[in-house]
Amino acid sequence: MSKKTYSQAINEALRQEMRRDPNVIIIGEDVAGGHGASGETGGVGGVFGLTHGLFTEFGPERVLDTPISESAIIGAASGAAVTGMRPVAEIMFVDFVGVCFDQIYNQAAKFRYMFGGKAKTPMVIRTAIGAGLRGGAQHSQTLHPLFTMVPGLKVVMPASPYDAKGLLINAIREDDPVIFMESKLLYGMEGEVPDEAYRIPFGEANIVREGKDLTFVAFGAMVPRALAVANTLAADGISVEVIDPRTTSPLDEDSILDSVAKTGRLVVIDESPPRCSLAADVASMVADKGFGSLKAPIGKVTCPHTPVPFAPNLEDEFMPNPRRIEEAARKAMAWAR
Amino acid sequence: MQLSRDDLKRAYRSMVTIRTFEERVTKEFAQGNIPGFAHVYIGQEAAGVGVCFDLTDEDYIGSTHRGHGHCIAKGCDVQGMMLEIMGKQGGLCGGKGGSMHIADMSKGMLGANAIVGGSPPIAVGAALTQKLKKTGKVAVAFSGDGASNQGTTFEALNMAVVLGVPAIFAFENNGYGEHTAASYAVGAPSIAERAKSFGMPAEVVDGSDFFAVHQAMGRALERGRAGEGPYALEIVCSRFLGHFIGDPQGYRLPEELIQARANDPLPRFRTGVTEAGLLENADLDAIEKQVADEVEEAVQLAMAAPRPDIKTLETDVYVRY
Numbered sequence: 194m195s196k197k198t199y200s201q202a203i204n205e206a207l208r209q210e211m212r213r214d215p216n217v218i219i220i221g222e223d224v225a226g227g228h229g230a231s232g233e234t235g236g237v238g239g240v241f242g243l244t245h246g247l248f249t250e251f252g253p254e255r256v257l258d259t260p261i262s263e264s265a266i267i268g269a270a271s272g273a274a275v276t277g278m279r280p281v282a283e284i285m286f287v288d289f290v291g292v293c294f295d296q297i298y299n300q301a302a303k304f305r306y307m308f309g310g311k312a313k314t315p316m317v318i319r320t321a322i323g324a325g326l327r328g329g330a331q332h333s334q335t336l337h338p339l340f341t342m343v344p345g346l347k348v349v350m351p352a353s354p355y356d357a358k359g360l361l362i363n364a365i366r367e368d369d370p371v372i373f374m375e376s377k378l379l380y381g382m383e384g385e386v387p388d389e390a391y392r393i394p395f396g397e398a399n400i401v402r403e404g405k406d407l408t409f410v411a412f413g414a415m416v417p418r419a420l421a422v423a424n425t426l427a428a429d430g431i432s433v434e435v436i437d438p439r440t441t442s443p444l445d446e447d448s449i450l451d452s453v454a455k456t457g458r459l460v461v462i463d464e465s466p467p468r469c470s471l472a473a474d475v476a477s478m479v480a481d482k483g484f485g486s487l488k489a490p491i492g493k494v495t496c497p498h499t500p501v502p503f504a505p506n507l508e509d510e511f512m513p514n515p516r517r518i519e520e521a522a523r524k525a526m527a528w529a530r
Numbered sequence: 531m532q533l534s535r536d537d538l539k540r541a542y543r544s545m546v547t548i549r550t551f552e553e554r555v556t557k558e559f560a561q562g563n564i565p566g567f568a569h570v571y572i573g574q575e576a577a578g579v580g581v582c583f584d585l586t587d588e589d590y591i592g593s594t595h596r597g598h599g600h601c602i603a604k605g606c607d608v609q610g611m612m613l614e615i616m617g618k619q620g621g622l623c624g625g626k627g628g629s630m631h632i633a634d635m636s637k638g639m640l641g642a643n644a645i646v647g648g649s650p651p652i653a654v655g656a657a658l659t660q661k662l663k664k665t666g667k668v669a670v671a672f673s674g675d676g677a678s679n680q681g682t683t684f685e686a687l688n689m690a691v692v693l694g695v696p697a698i699f700a701f702e703n704n705g706y707g708e709h710t711a712a713s714y715a716v717g718a719p720s721i722a723e724r725a726k727s728f729g730m731p732a733e734v735v736d737g738s739d740f741f742a743v744h745q746a747m748g749r750a751l752e753r754g755r756a757g758e759g760p761y762a763l764e765i766v767c768s769r770f771l772g773h774f775i776g777d778p779q780g781y782r783l784p785e786e787l788i789q790a791r792a793n794d795p796l797p798r799f800r801t802g803v804t805e806a807g808l809l810e811n812a813d814l815d816a817i818e819k820q821v822a823d824e825v826e827e828a829v830q831l832a833m834a835a836p837r838p839d840i841k842t843l844e845t846d847v848y849v850r851y
Contacts, residue, residue, distance in 0.1 A: 218662065254662055257658075257693065259689060259692065259693070260685075260688055260689060260692055262685035262688065262689055263685075264651050264681065264682045264685050264686075265651045265654060265682070265685035265686050265688070265689035266689075267651065268650070268651020268652045268653075268654060268655055268682070268685075268686065269651060269654045269655040269658055269689060269693070270655060271651075271652055271655055272592075272640070272651065272652035272653060272654060272655020272656040272657075272658065272659070272669070273655040273656065273658045273659045273662075274655070275635075275640065275652075275655075275656070276590060276640075276655070276656045276659040276660075276669075277659050277663065278658070278659050278662065278663075280655075292681075295645055295648065295682070296648075296651055296652075296682070299645050299648065300643075300645070300648055300651075300652060304633075304641070305846055305847065305848065305849070306626055306846050306847050307623060307626060307627045307631040307633065307641065308623050308626075308627060308631070308633040308635065308641060309621070309622065309623035309624030309625070309626050309627060309846060310624065310845065310846030311623070311633070311634070311635050311636075312633070312635055313849055344847050345847055345848065347848070347851075367849075367850070368849035368850065369848045369849050369850070369851075396851075443851055
């Protein structure tokens with residue numbers, strides 16, 4: 194066990210899986226970097242450095258730099274996966290799925306069903322998500338609800354370095370297509386991460402903090418934010434349970450329902466626009482299956498129904514922030530029935 | 531490449547199977563026995579059979595919405611196909627795919643594909659596997675003149691060159707992307723020229739001539755098997771019928787359709803091999819009879835077969851969930 198960043202945890206997971214299984218390959222834009230240039234080849238390791246050093250260790254047949262062609266990246270990954278490889282494709286920013294979504298939701302995600310169960314497509318799409326870096330409207334979205342509604346895809350949103358490593362290793366060993374959504378805001382986050390390989394199964398929520406008065410459900414970069422607010426509220430005697438589902442598909446409904454059965458109050462914190470969000474999805478699920486436990490209306494803290502703005506003050510208000518999370522929590526606590 | 535008598539019979543049998551199957555699909559569709567939409571391959575038989583003739587079960591193909599012919603040419607079971615197209619239990623995909631998604635992994639058939647331009651990127655991936663595992667096998671992306679205009683196809687052509695994979699792009703130019711002529715919609719002088727501009731060898735082939743397609747494919751295959759990279763074929767052929775079954779084709783003059791039929795690949799093959807003394811008419815007649823019986827039996831069995839068990843609705847979405 195040692196302290197590692199979220200980025201280092203992901204890099205270590207990739208490295209260990211590539212050492213373990215020769216069928217694991219990495220394919221994407223600049224995952225090595227520098228091809229055809231006058232200087233060093235392989236020194237870039239992705240725009241965020243997540244695949245740094247892998248080209249040096251595994252060479253050009255395992256770490257494949259591609260043109261800027263997202264459809265061909267996903268198609269190459271799914272075609273390789275369905276014929277025996279185990280590719281990890283990188284889409285630099287999730288916002289770029291607009292130019293390759295057909296290859297994800299119409300092709301890779303559907304092979305197994307369309308072919309009557311006779312295909313396996315073990316591939317991972319790693320992609321960077323989220324606002325907070327002033328990236329503007331086309332480099333800052335999360336889009337996880339879009340993937341969560343696609344049958345055939347699994348959707349992972351790690352919220353800590355420990356989870357990032359264990360969930361990525363699990364994703365690579367899964368036999369279904371997985372989209373692995375890395376929160377850009379968390380790349381520098383430090384935490385204890387075991388040196389050896391380990392798997393965190395999908396569909397098992399992490400109870401980040403136990404509490405008895407109110408349940409927070411949060412995803413990805415919203416998890417540490419929710420936790421910080423929970424700690425603030427504790428000073429006022431409000432005991433908040435914080436649940437990180439870790440995967441949105443499959444979703445660990447039982448852990449959420451069990452928590453709401455205990456607390457009777459739920460606030461969902463979701464970095465996405467409100468309509469058809471995970472906040473709406475979880476609220477609907479709890480209204481459907483946990484109505485009898487509720488002592489207050491379900492609170493939802495989301496982004497507004499706008500593209501991601503650029504100016505720092507606008508973006509800070511766009512994201513679910515501590516003030517808005519705390520307001521929603523106090524409102525839920527004030528509700529009397 | 532010299533073809534034996536058995537080879538020639540196999541080629542004819544494959545083309546006749548496609549023709550007979552598709553004529554029967556057209557008839558059964560008209561009678562309401564086939565749900566949904568269906569796009570038949572009549573007129574293009576020499577293209578699919580010429581391309582697939584020397585492929586093994588370990589070579590892959592990706593197909594199009596007009597995929598029945600590719601399936602048959604690649605060796606998929608005709609009975610399993612008819613069951614699938616009719617939405618019956620025991621179909622190649624358990625009735626979950628249908629006409630536009632027929633696949634058979636055991637035959638290296640990566641699926642008909644209802645998205646125009648869907649297959650080329652996937653074929654690049656299948657070809658990448660062959661390169662990385664050093665199998666000497668190839669992956670073929672069938673697509674049409676319509677798909678030749680899709681961005682996914684451009685990306686796939688370029689990616690295949692950049693990664694140096696044994697992908698073969700078989701563009702069947704049947705003159706029409708749905709209801710719009712290729713002469714209007716393909717901006718380049720030819721699809722082969724366009725493919726060449728991506729940095730791979732490409733040639734235009736007479737798609738009504740089995741031998742021309744087979745020989746051109748031989749050149750593509752030689753390059754692919756040797757690990758020398760991708761290749762493109764523009765196979766010029768003719769779609770005798772409409773885009774889908776029931777398309778009245780008001781946009782084509784009767785003379786055009788008559789002219790297309792005058793170049794029918796089946797009689798052309800028959801004339802060629804009998805005049806050269808390679809096969810007798812009786813050999814070919816016997817094949818036609820066998821195929822007719824086989825398709826008849828497939829239809830009868832499929833008509834009598836039950837629908838998929840309703841319990842299968844939610845299976846096969848994931849390996850594990």
